[in-house]
Amino acid sequence: MATVGMPTLASVLQQINLGVVLLDAEARVHFWNDFMAVNSGTRAETAVGQLLFELCPEVPELWIKKKLESVFTLENMAFSAWQQRPHLFDFAGSRPITGQAQKMFQNATFFPLREEGGAITLVCLALTDATDIAVQQLALAELNQLLQAEKDEQTRLIKRLEETQAQLLQSEKMAAIGQLAAGVAHEINNPVGFVNSNLGSLKGYFDEVFAVLTEYQTLIAAQGNPELDSAVQALNKKADVDFLTQDIAELIRESQGGLDRVKRIVVDLRDFSHVDSSEWNMADLHHGLDSTLNVIWNEIKYRVEIIKEYGDIPAVEAIGAQLNQVFMNLIINASHAVGEGGHIWLRTGTQDGEVFVEVRDDGCGIDPDNLNRLFEPFFTTKPVGKGTGLGLSLAYSIINKHHGRLTVDSVVGEGSRFTVWLPQRQPAAAAEADA
């Protein structure tokens, strides 16, 4: 086999598909192969003898000097990678037609050239074209980023979907309860109606019976028959007619009062749930507050004192039944916060063209950490099974739908204040779309 001669090896170096540059400690070029000449446009005759950073101004002087110094001093290789220094030399991209890269990405290796005697006088810079890999990697990185962004967006959407679903469930539940309540209210209304009317008749009849009775007694007294008189008086005494006369009237009056209350509760229950009306109309908020109080009265009456501070407010365009639900949530929450013997203030009024309903309590207050999570679905500080964590989030979304605001401020140990702000009229288009 023929030995490969030095001239052949020199040709290899000259023509290899790699940049090969020999540099001394000052960074002066001693060798410049074809790859370098072709890509830089500077012929070897011109390049040799020049300082690299002057020949190629894009190579930082300080950087290249330090690099060479480290190779000479440590007698060790040094590297430059496209990830950190993409374009050491300002060469045009190696895919002029199909690639996106304007410039060539390069990896460089510096290694000390050990002469026969062991001395090192030159450093070889070997430059490889990393454009293909770099472009692919950059595209992949970009794609990764895109995928990640999409994934994040999906996670966000899924979370929103879950929240919406939860709210839907809750509002469906409320609607079902409302429907049930309305049905029951209707059923109660009929018997209450005829009992009431019967009671009215009964009162009339009794009045008449007693009038007749009194007449009889007057007639008997007029006879002047002492025997008959004493017999009648004994009978009267035995039956305690005086008391009966009084008490029957009392009983009937009380029963009528009771029936009136039943009627009012039934009406309020129907108003409150108002299943039939998910329509926008002009709602009287005071009326809404009162019916709500009536419905939940049983739950709060023994524990809390309600103080109404109603202002002078106009009717508001709203879905009344939904607002009632908000009031109910706020008042019940307040009653839970205050516990035994607390106070709840219901204040209404107008400010800057908005109508507000304020539910304030002197209860335990809300921890600042929890304040900004209040309206999150499923967020609750109540023990397991006590609260679903949906009440306030539902209230929030209802008020949102009304183009209003639900604000809260609270001091731990002093109490909380929730304020519902509502516009008097809904923006025309929105009201139609949402209805």
Place this chain on the structure above:
Amino acid sequence: MSQLTVLSEDQRDALQELMNVAMGQSADRLARLTSTFVTLSVPRVHAVTDTLDKVLDLLGLGKEAMLVTRQSFLGKLRGEVLVCFGEQGASELSGLMGYGDDVDASTQDELLMDVTNILTGACINGLAQQIQTMVSYGSPSLMARAKSLREVLQEQILQGYQSLVLEVRFEVESHSFMCDLLVCITDDSAAVVIEAVDQLLSDF
């Protein structure tokens, strides 16, 4: 059975001494390069035959988040060097290494690669000379950012892979800079090192 598990007390001492000589030469060169006073700690030798957790406990640098780079050395002596930087990386050294004081993110990475390469070269060349073998190097790369070494190793190192870990601490006092080098030598080439150690021992 690996030779590592049966590394005798004498062998371990000799290896430590061998590394120490190599490090001394490296420190001298680094000092000349950076014109500052450089300290390289006496290397500690661990045979990674135990579980990873145990090794990390021994090294005492498993937990805190750091920047980790790596570089391969190839030949009869084969393995990788992991360099653990603090979260600041090597920005302290930018002046010393020929970068301006005002360095952007990619320059900071380049600086890390440079420091990794120089330290790896210094240690491995020293060791290779001591055992009279030739080495070549791959280019350094970033392995992890803001992760603990434990995470990094669990993600990227084959479990149960036996190797020899040499731990060296590198300090540049004037620049409040410090990093740890883990020189991991593969099981098979560790045999080469141990052979050289035995040679050294028999010479005494």
